[in-house]
Amino acid sequence: MARTVAAFKVDHFQFLGQDGKLLDEQHVPAVARDFDRLTDLYRLMTLTRSFDKKAVALQRTGKLGTYASSLGHEAAHVSIGAAMREEDCLAPMYREYGAQFYRGVKMSEVLLYWGGDERGNDFSSPRHDFAWCVPIATQCLHAAGAAMAYKLKNEARVAVSIVGDGGSSKGDFLEAINAASAWKLPLVLVIVNNQWAISVPRSKQNTASTLAQKGIAGGLPSIQVDGNDLIACLWAMEKAVSAARAGKGAFVIEMLTYRLSDHTTADDARRYRPQEEVDEAWEKEPLKRLRAYLMDQGAWDEQREQELLAECSQFVQQAADEYIDIVQNDAQPVTAIFDYMYEELPHDLVEQRAYAEKFPEDGGHH
Numbered sequence: 001m002a003r004t005v006a007a008f009k010v011d012h013f014q015f016l017g018q019d020g021k022l023l024d025e026q027h028v029p030a031v032a033r034d035f036d037r038l039t040d041l042y043r044l045m046t047l048t049r050s051f052d053k054k055a056v057a058l059q060r061t062g063k064l065g066t067y068a069s070s071l072g073h074e075a076a077h078v079s080i081g082a083a084m085r086e087e088d089c090l091a092p093m094y095r096e097y098g099a100q101f102y103r104g105v106k107m108s109e110v111l112l113y114w115g116g117d118e119r120g121n122d123f124s125s126p127r128h129d130f131a132w133c134v135p136i137a138t139q140c141l142h143a144a145g146a147a148m149a150y151k152l153k154n155e156a157r158v159a160v161s162i163v164g165d166g167g168s169s170k171g172d173f174l175e176a177i178n179a180a181s182a183w184k185l186p187l188v189l190v191i192v193n194n195q196w197a198i199s200v201p202r203s204k205q206n207t208a209s210t211l212a213q214k215g216i217a218g219g220l221p222s223i224q225v226d227g228n229d230l231i232a233c234l235w236a237m238e239k240a241v242s243a244a245r246a247g248k249g250a251f252v253i254e255m256l257t258y259r260l261s262d263h264t265t266a267d268d269a270r271r272y273r274p275q276e277e278v279d280e281a282w283e284k285e286p287l288k289r290l291r292a293y294l295m296d297q298g299a300w301d302e303q304r305e306q307e308l309l310a311e312c313s314q315f316v317q318q319a320a321d322e323y324i325d326i327v328q329n330d331a332q333p334v335t336a337i338f339d340y341m342y343e344e345l346p347h348d349l350v351e352q353r354a355y356a357e358k359f360p361e362d363g364g365h366h
Contacts, residue, residue, distance in 0.1 A: 020292025083237030166197020215252025227255030
């Protein structure tokens with residue numbers, strides 16, 4: 001005799017259609033009518049895209065190291081930052097600039113980091129957020145640790161972390177879910193599913209219908225939203241963060257979007273991704289959708305759009321100039337790569353540091 005001992009479902013939420021029209025005028029969250037807030041977030045999304053374009057240009061002209069683009073992720077990332085309080089903690093991956101800009105990280109700091117200077121990771125604000133994390137998914141455990149600290153100290157703070165579709169296959173992500181479930185931690189884990197783990201498509205990563213159900217397997221409430229719909233992303237984030245802050249435990253959100261760029265500037269997605277797929281994704285991208293909605297509601301117009309683009313260009317150029325000035329006038333010595341990892345440098349690195357100090361012009365290779 002067989003009996004069902006468990007069953008689950010994953011709800012998908014979308015409020016704003018691809019054409020910028022509300023799918024259901026009667027059933028939308030309050031933020032859909034808060035045009036002042038939506039306009040502010042649209043401005044940040046546009047600024048983030050302008051920054052992204054500039055950073056790629058700096059890399060292509062040899063003024064920046066390998067850079068991870070956020071093109072197409074703006075709604076997901078900005079919603080994450082907008083749903084958090086200053087005292088909360090963000091444990092990012094390596095492309096969540098929209099969330100970080102909202103929280104006070106400077107553009108020049110982002111550029112400094114990708115330019116190879118670790119001082120860029122020492123954010124001027126907020127001091128309690130984690131640095132960028134290139135090892136895949138380990139940031140989820142960092143966030144779980146922070147959430148555990150908040151719970152033990154009885155602080156009304158929430159830790160938030162982001163992982164990609166590929167990263168959701170890592171044990172670190174699943175272990176963070178398990179810890180959050182077992183200890184009912186104030187943690188929100190966001191899977192920004194951009195369909196590609198570098199050159200591996202979502203279809204070849206696993207055969208699960210959703211990635212959100214990985215949270216359900218760990219005992220956490222989990223949903224999926226349209227990651228190109230800022231309204232849906234923000235609604236889901238605020239719902240999850242509020243529940244976590246109220247002591248109701250952790251939450252998993254899968255945001256479905258698309259990586260419109262190469263994985264990083266060291267990648268060439270044309271080698272493995274059909275152009276038709278990319279063209280189709282551009283029709284669904286988040287800025288176009290939100291702009292159409294705001295214009296349709298009379299909250300935005302073409303004149304304001306052009307003024308915004310000019311403002312963004314000027315602001316981003318100022319950040320780039322600040323970064324270039326640091327590179328030219330305040331660059332760290334080659335030996336700096338040895339100075340901030342260990343309290344006492346191991347003997348082999350002492351020898352390498354000595355070489356680097358003796359031959360700084362070739363990075364110590366002699």
